[in-house]
Amino acid sequence: MELTRYVTIGQYIPRESPVHRLDPRSKIAAVTVLTVAVFVVRDFSGYGLLTLFLLGVVLASQIPLGYLLRGLRPVLFLLLMTLVLNVFFSGIQGGTVLFQLGPVVATREAVLRAVFIGYRLVALVLVTSLLTFTTSPVQLTDGIERILRPFRRLGVPAHELAMMMTIALRFIPTLLEETEKIMKAQMARGAEFEHGNILRRARALVPVLVPLFVSAFRRADELALAMEARCYRGGEHRTRMKELRLAPRDAVALALTIAASFVFTIPYPTWQALLR
Amino acid sequence: MALIECRNLTHVYLKGTPLEAVALQDVTLSVEAGEFVGIIGPTGSGKSTLIQHFNALLRPTGGALRVAGIDLANPRADVKNLRQQVGLVFQYPEHQLFEETVYDDVAYGPRNLRLNENEVGERVAESLALVGVDPNRFGRRSPFSLSGGEMRRVAIAGVLAMRPRVLVLDEPAAGLDPKGKEEILGQIRALHQAQGLTVLLVTHSMDEAAQLVRRLVVLARGRVVMDGPVREIFRRAQDLAVLGLGIPAIAELMLRLRGSGLPVSPDTLTVDEARVAIREALRWN
Numbered sequence A: 001m002e003l004t005r006y007v008t009i010g011q012y013i014p015r016e017s018p019v020h021r022l023d024p025r026s027k028i029a030a031v032t033v034l035t036v037a038v039f040v041v042r043d044f045s046g047y048g049l050l051t052l053f054l055l056g057v058v059l060a061s062q063i064p065l066g067y068l069l070r071g072l073r074p075v076l077f078l079l080l081m082t083l084v085l086n087v088f089f090s091g092i093q094g095g096t097v098l099f100q101l102g103p104v105v106a107t108r109e110a111v112l113r114a115v116f117i118g119y120r121l122v123a124l125v126l127v128t129s130l131l132t133f134t135t136s137p138v139q140l141t142d143g144i145e146r147i148l149r150p151f152r153r154l155g156v157p158a159h160e161l162a163m164m165m166t167i168a169l170r171f172i173p174t175l176l177e178e179t180e181k182i183m184k185a186q187m188a189r190g191a192e193f194e195h196g197n198i199l200r201r202a203r204a205l206v207p208v209l210v211p212l213f214v215s216a217f218r219r220a221d222e223l224a225l226a227m228e229a230r231c232y233r234g235g236e237h238r239t240r241m242k243e244l245r246l247a248p249r250d251a252v253a254l255a256l257t258i259a260a261s262f263v264f265t266i267p268y269p270t271w272q273a274l275l276r
Numbered sequence B: 001m002a003l004i005e006c007r008n009l010t011h012v013y014l015k016g017t018p019l020e021a022v023a024l025q026d027v028t029l030s031v032e033a034g035e036f037v038g039i040i041g042p043t044g045s046g047k048s049t050l051i052q053h054f055n056a057l058l059r060p061t062g063g064a065l066r067v068a069g070i071d072l073a074n075p076r077a078d079v080k081n082l083r084q085q086v087g088l089v090f091q092y093p094e095h096q097l098f099e100e101t102v103y104d105d106v107a108y109g110p111r112n113l114r115l116n117e118n119e120v121g122e123r124v125a126e127s128l129a130l131v132g133v134d135p136n137r138f139g140r141r142s143p144f145s146l147s148g149g150e151m152r153r154v155a156i157a158g159v160l161a162m163r164p165r166v167l168v169l170d171e172p173a174a175g176l177d178p179k180g181k182e183e184i185l186g187q188i189r190a191l192h193q194a195q196g197l198t199v200l201l202v203t204h205s206m207d208e209a210a211q212l213v214r215r216l217v218v219l220a221r222g223r224v225v226m227d228g229p230v231r232e233i234f235r236r237a238q239d240l241a242v243l244g245l246g247i248p249a250i251a252e253l254m255l256r257l258r259g260s261g262l263p264v265s266p267d268t269l270t271v272d273e274a275r276v277a278i279r280e281a282l283r284w285n
């Protein structure tokens, strides 16, 4: 039983790659630009180019592609549902009929749209996983804090939000580990989590959830105490050991991403005209 | 055949991911029924990983493992039967307590075995008594209202209530005060001597090992680097130091005495033995 094998969210894979070295702020900005591009692109030429671009980034990041694709597993069900619903219940009238199952008809247009929507979902998951795989939680929240800083005037508690995020991300693996340990301890006393109907399975979780909550509260207490003992008083007057500093490579990476995103959105007919 | 038999046991965590970590490599080890074995090694050497194999909470990713005649390389092995025979007490077992009363918590295991309530009651009373907790006084209390040492003993009782033949304990004395330590270790010794349980004890305290066990297995970086009678192993102080491990305080003291010219016997591990050895060396008899 290895829960960390199935939950890759918030996981960071330390490597010495150019993508890892980028400033978190430029990575967050690049992800935002790409997200917009994913929604603006409308034809295969654009998606093809976007795929090539993402593959390039994956190669540069030294994250194995297979591992990245594994992050899709939790959204697989959502993906299938999206495909099925969009193919058969698209509401598109007319169009070329591809095949028919009783009363439901799949048209060429509906299939195309389903594929586009499915691709968008995949691309979004990949882009955000790339961000978390290549950016340590501390860097990520530092980046978010710096991006939110100008909004402090409007009452946005930038530092507090970032600190909460850091702590939450930091504790995902800890709580997973704890869950695994408690489940094992109860299994050693004859607990079974994979047998019986839903009701029995839910009941079997009580001996896991109670100790998990107890330990989460204990950890929260200890952490709060440790922070107070070191005079933590929120963001005022706090300095940091590692200041974020934008480097020339950040400008290059961001410029490349923006330029590429514009290219992706060029419609196919324009490509045809350009290449003639 | 030995009770526990592993041959070239290997375990890799998160195999096939970028985070994979080799925790055990080529571990070959056998434990006979009735032995009291200590498992010792620096942090991260694979002690906890190894013992979780003994009741099938982890499965080997390579090599062969048989426990109580059950082949654990076989994915369809009878795990339920095995977990009843091999009781595993995790590190900080008090973190697994969850019921409203001490009685119900200890009864969790027997109830999972679908015993009738009479038998459950018998087992609860028996196992609480084994760890020195009075069932009448503590049975109705909430486990969360107990002291650290009491909670730990109740948690160990929860495993004993399965009536295992083999008891495996991961650092049972960690984080307790000296008195709590003494009590728990004394009870474990009694379980071995009076109940005839086979005991495997993971510890990183050399003094505990010297006091309790006959045989010591030393792990380092996922491999068994030494395996033999306690006294022989503690004679290899230098090899142990290379691994970042020390020797019991008394053995250390004897080494220093010898170093400063007092010819005490090197084969001295406990306070009583030390008294005899020093008197002999000083010719005080």
Ligand SMILES: Nc1ncnc2c1ncn2[C@@H]1O[C@H](COP(=O)(O)OP(=O)(O)O)[C@@H](O)[C@H]1O
Residues within 6 Å of the ligand: B013, B014, B021, B022, B023, B041, B042, B043, B044, B045, B046, B047, B048, B049, B050
């Ligand atoms: N659940 C896990 N997932 C991944 N790696 C683990 C896990 N548990 C232990 N490890 C790794 O396996 C190695 C051995 O750990 P462990 O058996 O806990 O050692 P010990 O008990 O001797 O301190 C360590 O390097 C540890 O980081």
Ligand SMILES: [Mg+2]
Residues within 6 Å of the ligand: B047, B048, B091, B170
């Ligand atoms: Mg351990």
